[in-house]
Structures are given as structure tokens and as C-alpha cells.
Amino acid sequence: MTSLSLKGIRKSYGTLPVIKGVDLTIDSREFVVFVGPSGCGKSTLLRMIAGLESITAGDLEIGGKRMNDVDPSKRGIAMVFQSYALYPHMTVRDNMGFALRFAGKPKDEIARQVAEAARILELGPLLDRLPGQLSGGQRQRVAIGRAIVRHPDVFLFDEPLSNLDAELRVHMRIELARLHRELQATIIYVTHDQVEAMTLADKIVVLREGEVSQVGTPLQLYDDPDNLFVAGFIGSPKMNFLAGEVVDSGAGSATIALVNHGGVRLTKPLGGRLPQKGERITIGIRPEHFGEAGEGTDIVLNVDVAEHLGSTTYVYANAGGEQLIIEREERHMGDTDTLAVSISPEAALLFDSAGKRLR
Amino acid sequence: MNFAPLRRAGVYVFLSLAAFISVFPFYWMAVGSTNQSVDIVRGKLGFGGNLLVNFQHLMSQVDLYRVFGNSFLIAIISTVLTLAISSLAGYGFEMFRSRIRERIFELLLLLLSIPFAALMVPLFVMISRAQLTNTFTAVILPGIASIFMIFYFRQATKAFPRELRDAARVDGLKEWQIFLYVYMPTMRSTYAAATIIVFMNAWNNYLWPLIVLQTPDNKTITLVISTLTAAYTPDYGVILLTTVLATAPTLIIFFVLQRQFVQGMLGAVK
Known part of the structure; x- marks a missing residue:
């Protein structure tokens, strides 16, 4: 697995700065959660790591290599989107094997990888269904499966549980924690839900208006906040x-x-x-x-x-x-x-x- | 006093009338194709037994296979090219940010207001200078970059989930692969609706083929119908039979694609 480092990362749309200089190190196998209110730039930062948004200034390194201008598919990342982003015309099997197909992997290799991911996520009986025939939780698992088959160095999750109902969210949260332990993967996870952040993270990065407000373990942030914003944001009920x-x-x-x-x-x-x-x-x-x-x-x-x-x-x-x-x-x-x-x-x-x- | 039943009755009468006005020409066309010209002129509204005779007369006057072949060739190539170009343009306009994007798009929409009659002469001069008169290329070429279809595809692309494009980029697809393997299959309802519209327009196109197609061997079915009506004593049975035959392909395409057509017009992405 691989570490990540962000050095003075900035992003502007025209003259409007949205990420105002982020310095961050993420260790190998760490589960890092970006948390913050809507519009704080957490998803933008994740998309910059994924290569879906350009980096205006600063350096992004994954596994010690500068990745600023590298194609998303060559960064060693896999991403799970908020809306799952499953290809609606493809079966679960094809969705999961799609990236491998375009990476030129042989068919038997793809089948093996898909079967392995399906086993981990208990998706076996659903492999020949279309996304439209699945429930929200099942779609989410397929989206995670699509990420797993690529054996990425870093998993990126963009508010993956926000479309699920409360009960399923708790269930999937536990699933994600189990998956992290099983895969021993580096995970960057974006959420606005501080309960998700507290329960899943090894390290929480609290963002506010495009800047890092505080970085620390969940209990550090809870017990020892650096500022009023973090004190008010972390904890339910609020401070x-x-x-x-x-x-x-x-x-x-x-x-x-x-x-x-x-x-x-x-x-x-x-x-x-x-x-x-x-x-x-x-x-x-x-x-x-x-x-x-x-x-x-x-x-x-x-x-x-x-x-x-x-x-x-x-x-x-x-x-x-x-x-x-x-x-x-x-x-x-x-x-x-x-x-x-x-x-x-x-x-x-x-x-x-x-x-x-x-x- | 309760006016509801009266209002309901009024609605039924109005809808029945509208249905009659819509369907009667098709009925009359179908009936006419089975009758002699003289019966049609007299206003006979029942089916007759002259269908085969009319068909024989038609075959003796027109090389039907060739005419249908010409129409199909033009309509199919026009449809494929129009859909390919318009959907690419619509996708591009919606997906890529640019400062001048909206200006160009507004300019395109402005061009929609220029009637075809105003474009006919300069277009003919261009086609003629390119030595394309009396070719199918001359019929097909001016229509394939349809502004209306670009507008239609751009509007439909607004409903295309951008995260699908992002997911495909992370999966390693190039932009053209995203278009081909993700966008096109996802937007199939939009393509189905566009196919009906473009095919019908190309199939029914009369004025422009009339101008650029000059020899009988290149004529399309719409031009042949007009030729039949131009006879000294027009045989209405034959004309209506030809009309039935000319209408059939568009009807078939509509019925085959009607479910997707409705979804496509509603902007559904499934």
C-alpha cells in the first residue's frame, strides 16, 4: 500500500480560490476522513487527488511520485462516488470488470478478479443483474466492488453513504470498517457526517472554506479541538x-x-x-x-x-x-x-x- | 347544479373530434389505395377490390425497388450521420467548459431562425460548385449538422450523470471511449427519439431533393408521388397506394421505438 502527500495544494476557478493551500500527509493503510460543512472543498480536494480536477498549484505525490498531471487511471487510485456511478446498461459483472477490460487484462483474469470481489462483498447472486434491479445498499456494494477489482493503492470514497437510509448507513459503515481491516488499504473518505468520520477514521481532516482547520485522531479532535469551528463541528450533540x-x-x-x-x-x-x-x-x-x-x-x-x-x-x-x-x-x-x-x-x-x- | 358530467361529455366530444381529424386522412389513404380513381373522386369511403390493379399500375410506371432503395439509403445515412454529429456536438457543448461556449451556442440557435428558403439558393450554388448535384451526397450533406438536433442532444445531456464520466475516466477510458461505451448506451432513449425525428424528416424531405436530384434513377419516394400527381389524368388509387407505401416505414419505426421515443422526449436516462 501507498502513502500520499499534499504540499501547498491550491485550486481556483478563475479568480475564485476554493482550496487555499492544503498540506497533508497520509500514511500507508491509513483511513483518513475529510469532513466539513457543504462547500468547504472536501469533495474538490478528493477529486484533485483522483485527477478529476486539475491542481492550480502545489504538489500531489502518491507513493513518492508527483501525480499532478498524471491520468486518473494511472494514479493507482479507485473511486466510489456518491451516486455510485454504475454504468446503467451493464450487468454487475460487467460493471466490475469494465476497468480491467480497458486495462487489457485477459478474460479469465477479469473473471477471477470479479469473482474474488463478489465473494468479499457477497455479491455472487447479483452478478447478472443490472444496476436498476438492485437496492441502494447493493448498488453501493457493487460500486465498492468495482473499486476493489482494480487493486488500487488508494481508495477514494466521495460521500458514499449519503444516499442510503439511516439503518443501511450504519450497516454499510460497519462493512466499510471491516473492508478496511481486510484489505489493509489506504482510504480517503469524504463525508459531511461527523458520526461517520468519528466511527471510521484513523485520522480526521476537518476542512473549512478550503483550508484545513485541524488534523488529528477522532478523540484528539473531540477532546482537544484547536478552534471553535472544530469544537462545534465534531460531536453529536454539539458542544x-x-x-x-x-x-x-x-x-x-x-x-x-x-x-x-x-x-x-x-x-x-x-x-x-x-x-x-x-x-x-x-x-x-x-x-x-x-x-x-x-x-x-x-x-x-x-x-x-x-x-x-x-x-x-x-x-x-x-x-x-x-x-x-x-x-x-x-x-x-x-x-x-x-x-x-x-x-x-x-x-x-x-x-x-x-x-x-x-x- | 352539477356541471361535471356536462364538462366530461364536452371533453369526450372534443377528443373524439380531434381523434377523427387525426385518423381519418390515414383511413382515407388506406381506403383509397384499394379503390379505382373514379370511386375516390366520388367520395367512396369503404374498402374496394382494386388494390392489386393499383399495384400493377404503380409497378408499370415506377421502378419501385429503386425508388425505395434511394429513399432508404438517403434516410438511413442521413439519420446515422446526423445522430453521430449532433450527439457529439451536444455532448461537447454540455461537457466541456469554455468561456465562448455559450456565445457559440447562442449563435447556432440564432441560425435556426433563418428559413430554409433563404438558404436554398446559396446552398445550391455551393453544391453545384462542388459538382455534387444529382448525387445523394448533395441531399444528405446539408442536413447532417442539424442545429435543432444539437440543441436537443445538449438538453438531453444535461440529464446524463457527470459521475458516470468521472467513473469512466478513473476506469481508464479516453473521451471518445466514454462517448462510445458509456454515453451512447446510457442515452439510448434520446437516440431512439432522435432517430424517429431525423429519419422522418429525411424520408419526407421533398423540396431539397427536388432541387438537387435531377435524373429519374435518383428520385426518392416523395418526388415520385409528386410526379404521379402531375399526370394529365392522375390515378388517385395509384397515388394513394404509393402514399401508403411511403408512410409505412416511418410508422413501423415509430411503433418499434415508441416506448423509447416517449422516454427520450421526457429526457429519461435509465
Whole structure:
């Protein structure tokens, strides 16, 4: 298998820049997920790696070779598309063997490769059907099979599960994880669904407006986001954000007043830059990190709705115009109108007015 | 008062009338081909027993095999070339980005507004200078780059999934291979609909062949029908029989391809 490196990759349509300088290294056998909101350039970046979009500037190397101007079929990649892109007039067998046919492989070799891919994906009984006669999940498996038969160095997946229903998506997600383990392949996977990113990835690349916002393992991004965008994007339910103002700063800590909660104070030890007194700060806290009242900085919230999911309960509450989600372990919250919770300094993440993390 | 039944009755009357107006000429043509000229002039509306006689008369006046051969040859070659060129152009216009693409396309659409009558004389001069008069090439050549068909194929190509082209590129196909092995089979409904339209136009074409085809051995079926009507005492039975024969191929093609025709006109990509 093969590693990839992107050095200062840029893409512009005329004067409009869409990828604004991406530097990234993807190791062999790594499952890397590009994630980000619609229009952030993740699919464009994937298509640039595939050779379906030209690279305006920078270097793309696959297996140590510069691939900027190499034909897509000669880059050692295979791609699975969002709409599956199966040739509608060909049977599953022909779809899977099509690339090999054009690569000039002998018929018995093609048949062997197709049979092997069909075995891995349990497509045997469907080989003589047309794509129109298959369900969404089956089509997706054929699209993956078409990629497998080529034995590519790198698999590229462009939002492959977004056309499937919720149940099938979970099933295919597990299938993909199994496939990655079985094939030991380098995979680059694009999705806007952060749950897919968290569950599948060895490494997540969060993109925003054509730039890499942060790269890291799923838990790194979850526990230790670099900025407000990543903190808000990764995690479901989302991280809560509370407005704060620095009232004291010095000696390795900052004291923040929660402006929408009666000015209650939170003192957070910081190792890096200390914010100025009076500076506006955003405090981020995950729904599961709120403590019982009395354990830290207490705030009182008005409960809107409590969702009982069985194992856990999500409380949707508000205070001072801020909407918050709190995860509780109690199965029954009762008909409480208010809820007192605490924020511990360890659980609270601070972000400056530019959205950059203060550590 | 409930007007619904009345409205429904009105719709039925209107549709029946429209159906009658559409079908009656075909019925009359079929009936006429089995009757003598005198019966047709008298307005006889039932089938007669003169079909074989009319056929014998027709065969004695016209080299039917040759005429049909000419018409088929022109229509088939015209259809194949028009479809090939127009679909290539439509594909190109839709698939490739260019700053001047839309300007060129608008210019082409503007050319659609020039009536054929205005083009006839310069076209004839060109054909004549190229020494192509009285050849099938002269009939076929001016029609094969049909602007309407380019427009039709471009519109239809908008429904062609671009990811299929991307998938084919990743699979190692060159652009012409994508066109041949992916685009054409995927767009077969569009091609079927275009085949009917282009074949019918080529088969029924009268004015231009009349101008460029000069010797009887090159005449097409539409020209022969007009020759038959030009006789001092036209034999309507023979004329209507020829019309039946001339209509048959287009009807057959329509019935064979009608399902794809409807899909193609709706822009379906399956």
C-alpha cells in the first residue's frame, strides 16, 4: 500500500480560490476522513487527488511520485462516488470488470478478479443483474466492488453513504470498517457526517472554506479541538458555547465571568497565552461534561424539553438567551422547570474572540 | 347544479373530434389505395377490390425497388450521420467548459431562425460548385449538422450523470471511449427519439431533393408521388397506394421505438 502527500495544494476557478493551500500527509493503510460543512472543498480536494480536477498549484505525490498531471487511471487510485456511478446498461459483472477490460487484462483474469470481489462483498447472486434491479445498499456494494477489482493503492470514497437510509448507513459503515481491516488499504473518505468520520477514521481532516482547520485522531479532535469551528463541528450533540468575559488574568490562569448567567465566575488554569482583562471569551463544554450543582461553577437553566433515550437523557435548556444541551444519566428527569448544573474548569474549553483555543 | 358530467361529455366530444381529424386522412389513404380513381373522386369511403390493379399500375410506371432503395439509403445515412454529429456536438457543448461556449451556442440557435428558403439558393450554388448535384451526397450533406438536433442532444445531456464520466475516466477510458461505451448506451432513449425525428424528416424531405436530384434513377419516394400527381389524368388509387407505401416505414419505426421515443422526449436516462 501507498502513502500520499499534499504540499501547498491550491485550486481556483478563475479568480475564485476554493482550496487555499492544503498540506497533508497520509500514511500507508491509513483511513483518513475529510469532513466539513457543504462547500468547504472536501469533495474538490478528493477529486484533485483522483485527477478529476486539475491542481492550480502545489504538489500531489502518491507513493513518492508527483501525480499532478498524471491520468486518473494511472494514479493507482479507485473511486466510489456518491451516486455510485454504475454504468446503467451493464450487468454487475460487467460493471466490475469494465476497468480491467480497458486495462487489457485477459478474460479469465477479469473473471477471477470479479469473482474474488463478489465473494468479499457477497455479491455472487447479483452478478447478472443490472444496476436498476438492485437496492441502494447493493448498488453501493457493487460500486465498492468495482473499486476493489482494480487493486488500487488508494481508495477514494466521495460521500458514499449519503444516499442510503439511516439503518443501511450504519450497516454499510460497519462493512466499510471491516473492508478496511481486510484489505489493509489506504482510504480517503469524504463525508459531511461527523458520526461517520468519528466511527471510521484513523485520522480526521476537518476542512473549512478550503483550508484545513485541524488534523488529528477522532478523540484528539473531540477532546482537544484547536478552534471553535472544530469544537462545534465534531460531536453529536454539539458542544455548548457560553459567552464569557475575562475579569482577571495572570499567574497561569484566567477568571471568566459568564455574562449570560449572572456573572458567575470560572477560573481556568492556562499554560499558553493569557487573555487580556475585559477580553470576550467563548467557553465550550460538552453535554456530558456538566456536573452536579456544587461541583464547580454553578448555573441554573430553564428546561425546555427532556429527551429520554433509554441509556441517557438529553435536556434542552436555556438561560440568558443561550440554548444548551445537557446529558444526564438519570432515566427520568421528572417535570422539573429548572436545572442546576456545574461547569468544572477541567471540562471547560476556552476560545478567544477569533475562535482560537486558549490552552 | 352539477356541471361535471356536462364538462366530461364536452371533453369526450372534443377528443373524439380531434381523434377523427387525426385518423381519418390515414383511413382515407388506406381506403383509397384499394379503390379505382373514379370511386375516390366520388367520395367512396369503404374498402374496394382494386388494390392489386393499383399495384400493377404503380409497378408499370415506377421502378419501385429503386425508388425505395434511394429513399432508404438517403434516410438511413442521413439519420446515422446526423445522430453521430449532433450527439457529439451536444455532448461537447454540455461537457466541456469554455468561456465562448455559450456565445457559440447562442449563435447556432440564432441560425435556426433563418428559413430554409433563404438558404436554398446559396446552398445550391455551393453544391453545384462542388459538382455534387444529382448525387445523394448533395441531399444528405446539408442536413447532417442539424442545429435543432444539437440543441436537443445538449438538453438531453444535461440529464446524463457527470459521475458516470468521472467513473469512466478513473476506469481508464479516453473521451471518445466514454462517448462510445458509456454515453451512447446510457442515452439510448434520446437516440431512439432522435432517430424517429431525423429519419422522418429525411424520408419526407421533398423540396431539397427536388432541387438537387435531377435524373429519374435518383428520385426518392416523395418526388415520385409528386410526379404521379402531375399526370394529365392522375390515378388517385395509384397515388394513394404509393402514399401508403411511403408512410409505412416511418410508422413501423415509430411503433418499434415508441416506448423509447416517449422516454427520450421526457429526457429519461435509465
